[in-house]
Amino acid sequence: MLLIRIILVLLFVPAFVGITRSVGSRSKAFRSILLFVFIGLVALSILSPQLWEDAAQILGVNSGVDLLLYGTVLALMTHIAYSLGKFRLMEKRIATLVQELALLKSSQGS
Amino acid sequence: MMSHVGHESIVESTYCVIPMYNEGAVIADVVRDLRTIFPHVVCVDDGSSDDSAYQAESAGATVIRHAVNVGQGGALATGFLFVGSRSTIRYVVTFDADGQHDPQDALALVRHLHSNHLDVVFASRFLAGREQQIPRLKKVVLRFVAGVTRALTDVSLSDAHNGLRALTVDAARKIQLSQNGMAHATQFVSLVLQNGLKYDEVPATIRYTTYSRSKGQPLLNGINIVLDLLWR
Numbered sequence: 001m002l003l004i005r006i007i008l009v010l011l012f013v014p015a016f017v018g019i020t021r022s023v024g025s026r027s028k029a030f031r032s033i034l035l036f037v038f039i040g041l042v043a044l045s046i047l048s049p050q051l052w053e054d055a056a057q058i059l060g061v062n063s064g065v066d067l068l069l070y071g072t073v074l075a076l077m078t079h080i081a082y083s084l085g086k087f088r089l090m091e092k093r094i095a096t097l098v099q100e101l102a103l104l105k106s107s108q109g110s
Numbered sequence: 111m112m113s114h115v116g117h118e119s120i121v122e123s124t125y126c127v128i129p130m131y132n133e134g135a136v137i138a139d140v141v142r143d144l145r146t147i148f149p150h151v152v153c154v155d156d157g158s159s160d161d162s163a164y165q166a167e168s169a170g171a172t173v174i175r176h177a178v179n180v181g182q183g184g185a186l187a188t189g190f191l192f193v194g195s196r197s198t199i200r201y202v203v204t205f206d207a208d209g210q211h212d213p214q215d216a217l218a219l220v221r222h223l224h225s226n227h228l229d230v231v232f233a234s235r236f237l238a239g240r241e242q243q244i245p246r247l248k249k250v251v252l253r254f255v256a257g258v259t260r261a262l263t264d265v266s267l268s269d270a271h272n273g274l275r276a277l278t279v280d281a282a283r284k285i286q287l288s289q290n291g292m293a294h295a296t297q298f299v300s301l302v303l304q305n306g307l308k309y310d311e312v313p314a315t316i317r318y319t320t321y322s323r324s325k326g327q328p329l330l331n332g333i334n335i336v337l338d339l340l341w342r
Binding site: 091092094095098099101102103105106 | 154157172174175176177178180181184187188191192288290
């Protein structure tokens with residue numbers, strides 16, 4: 001019970017850091033696979049809620065609902081981290097463009 | 111005392127870089143004041159929505175315009191790129207647009223840089239008893255940011271986030287800022303260390319006017335600076 005909580009909490013850190021630092025095509029594919037797996041699991045839980053209960057028991061979590069909640073929070077954190085990483089990259093690209101444009105205009109004007 | 115020829119030579123080979131954002135109310139006076147000593151002043155207008163660019167130009171500054179607001183670090187980086195391409199320029203001064211710096215202090219920094227063969231000279235409001243004028247809360251935040259900078263860069267500076275600095279053009283070419291926001295000041299210090307540049311600190315006065323207080327970094331910005339640095 002305690003162990004799975006620690007593992008789940010520890011998962012947040014590499015997920016958050018790793019995803020903000022990697023915005024390439026490989027990590028994009030990895031994220032897509034994770035998303036599809038997660039959607040599949042959620043669909044499966046609608047058809048067979050008992051599966052989550054069984055999985056929760058194996059992992060030592062209180063109930064299937066709790067396990068689903070942990071997974072959802074992890075997926076959400078991952079998405080937020082990725083979006084922030086992407087946003088920072090875009091900011092840097094825009095800054096470079098703005099600087100190049102400003103210097104080009106300045107050299108044309110002088 | 112430096113000779114007249116030496117003084118002329120120094121100011122003629124110095125370019126002052128002023129990042130500005132919506133400073134139309136004061137920028138003309140700041141440029142005029144600065145140009146009584148330094149003939150070359152470039153203002154990097156960081157996407158202002160007021161008449162900052164016109165005011166700066168009318169006061170005799172060269173103006174480079176960012177199409178959109180990028181941040182003070184980004185504007186400074188543009189200024190460095192601009193000055194770096196000027197073959198006759200040897201020194202660069204970074205100067206805030208809100209009128210809180212004294213041009214005489216800027217000159218003292220360049221002289222110190224020149225006579226001691228340094229790469230970078232930082233201004234400090236905490237040296238030589240000049241910290242008396244700093245508002246108490248501001249002092250706490252500045253000390254905190256200086257502590258964070260020391261922890262992240264291993265460089266011990268008393269006033270890491272002072273916008274007044276002097277550096278050689280070679281140093282400006284090496285200091286390639288990627289932090290566009292206020293955290294650029296800590297990155298600046300870090301890059302000085304990474305590039306093995308010789309540096310020193312010189313006392314300088316900050317004029318805390320009503321205007322500069324209203325335009326200055328909000329105290330909560332200290333937290334933003336730390337977060338920007340941790341999440342780079």
